[in-house]
Amino acid sequence: MQIFARDGYSNASIAEVASTVGLTLPGLLHYFPSKTSMLLAVLELRDQQSQRWLGQGPATLEAAMLAPPVPWQQLLGQLRMINRANAAIPGVVRAFSLLNTESLTEHHPAQEWFSRRSTLVLGQVSRSLHQALERGEIADGIDPDQIAAEIMAMMDGLQVLWLRRPQQVDLVRYFDAYLDRLQAALQR
Amino acid sequence: MQIFARDGYSNASIAEVASTVGLTLPGLLHYFPSKTSMLLAVLELRDQQSQRWLGQGPATLEAAMLAPPVPWQQLLGQLRMINRANAAIPGVVRAFSLLNTESLTEHHPAQEWFSRRSTLVLGQVSRSLHQALERGEIADGIDPDQIAAEIMAMMDGLQVLWLRRPQQVDLVRYFDAYLDRLQAALQR
DNA sequence: GTCTATATGCGGATAGAC
DNA sequence: GTCTATCCGCATATAGAC
Numbered sequence: 001m002q003i004f005a006r007d008g009y010s011n012a013s014i015a016e017v018a019s020t021v022g023l024t025l026p027g028l029l030h031y032f033p034s035k036t037s038m039l040l041a042v043l044e045l046r047d048q049q050s051q052r053w054l055g056q057g058p059a060t061l062e063a064a065m066l067a068p069p070v071p072w073q074q075l076l077g078q079l080r081m082i083n084r085a086n087a088a089i090p091g092v093v094r095a096f097s098l099l100n101t102e103s104l105t106e107h108h109p110a111q112e113w114f115s116r117r118s119t120l121v122l123g124q125v126s127r128s129l130h131q132a133l134e135r136g137e138i139a140d141g142i143d144p145d146q147i148a149a150e151i152m153a154m155m156d157g158l159q160v161l162w163l164r165r166p167q168q169v170d171l172v173r174y175f176d177a178y179l180d181r182l183q184a185a186l187q188r
Numbered sequence: 189m190q191i192f193a194r195d196g197y198s199n200a201s202i203a204e205v206a207s208t209v210g211l212t213l214p215g216l217l218h219y220f221p222s223k224t225s226m227l228l229a230v231l232e233l234r235d236q237q238s239q240r241w242l243g244q245g246p247a248t249l250e251a252a253m254l255a256p257p258v259p260w261q262q263l264l265g266q267l268r269m270i271n272r273a274n275a276a277i278p279g280v281v282r283a284f285s286l287l288n289t290e291s292l293t294e295h296h297p298a299q300e301w302f303s304r305r306s307t308l309v310l311g312q313v314s315r316s317l318h319q320a321l322e323r324g325e326i327a328d329g330i331d332p333d334q335i336a337a338e339i340m341a342m343m344d345g346l347q348v349l350w351l352r353r354p355q356q357v358d359l360v361r362y363f364d365a366y367l368d369r370l371q372a373a374l375q376r
Numbered sequence: 377g378t379c380t381a382t383a384t385g386c387g388g389a390t391a392g393a394c
Numbered sequence: 395g396t397c398t399a400t401c402c403g404c405a406t407a408t409a410g411a412c
Binding site: 006007008010011047051064096100101102104105106114118122143145146149150152154155156157158160161163164165168169172173174177178180182185186188 | 194196198199215230240245269282285286288289290292293295302303310328332333334337338340343344345346348349351352353356357358362366369370372373
Binding site for chain 2: 405406
């Protein structure tokens with residue numbers, strides 16, 4: 001994770017990972033047979049972490065999509081908490097910001113993972129808002145898909161800007177301010 | 189630009205650039221003495237393009253920061269137009285999205301360029317809003333720096349999401365919807 | 377201005393000893 | 395389980411002929 005955070009995936013050298021953990025390259029490759037398998041292990045680690053954050057939710061991502069939607073106020077609260085937690089682990093955020101765009105290239109081993117992640121996040125937010133619409137909890141004319149994409153774009157975009165200018169960009173305060181305004185607009 | 193758009197910078201091979209334009213590698217290096225110089229040429233090209241978009245504005249970026257701020261409504265209109273233009277050139281957007289995060293790594297040759305770009309964009313938006321505040325054109329309690337970072341994060345974040353899911357994410361409509369709501373909130 | 381040939385280095389991965 | 399030695403490919407860049 002440290003090396004991927006510093007160099008991204010394709011630019012990282014697993015030989016350096018090996019020496020960092022006090023092994024030679026073949027020694028490390030005994031545990032992870034290829035560079036790709038190392039990356040997938042890191043992504044899997046993140047999946048486990050996410051599940052811990054989201055508490056006692058459904059076990060698999062598919063199950064989460066099938067379960068009844070989370071109330072929208074609660075969901076936005078969860079996103080605030082995730083963002084807050086992210087602000088304390090810039091290395092992890094860095095790794096995933098780099099991997100996120102890097103995985104836009106063809107045949108990238110993390111492509112599936114990020115595609116899946118966006119499907120999940122967009123889907124969850126969209127479904128929550130859709131439910132709120134049906135119940136008349138939020139204003140008509142709201143497009144759940146648009147709002148969902150907006151929120152995800154803001155989270156990821158703010159992270160990149162924060163990584164570039166940590167002194168000027170306050171990740172927590174800025175995201176909260178954005179969500180405050182969004183919530184006010186939705187409720188109207 | 190094509191090759192950088194497909195592979196990013198460090199992953200791109202200038203030998204492939206050479207063969208794409210019908211040259212051998214040394215033939216290409218006759219014009220661009222190094223890979224880095226090619227990248228800088230691409231960035232410079234983008235600078236020229238930006239200047240054309242922003243019309244008859246100040247010639248240099250420094251001059252733009254010293255000139256009186258653009259009225260905020262007009263500035264947001266310019267951002268809408270830039271976003272609209274971007275939607276027609278996914279290859280360029282792709283190249284710069286990849287380079288943007290890639291340049292977060294140390295010693296990356298595009299680091300300065302993107303750092304400078306963020307300084308400029310954040311500064312311009314922030315100054316416009318600051319002026320509007322002084323004139324009482326927008327609501328008190330607005331933080332110009334926060335709003336500026338928000339807008340830039342949204343532009344860059346939406347681009348990445350759009351590149352990943354072009355079918356689901358409508359770059360123009362989503363950004364306009366976001367700015368509509370932001371403008372309404374500012375004016376209140 | 378463009379080429380062939382080459383220098384040089386680093387990358388991931390494997391063979392096989394211990 | 396970890397090592398040394400090695401293979402192989404691809405990268406940027408250079409030398410020097412034409």
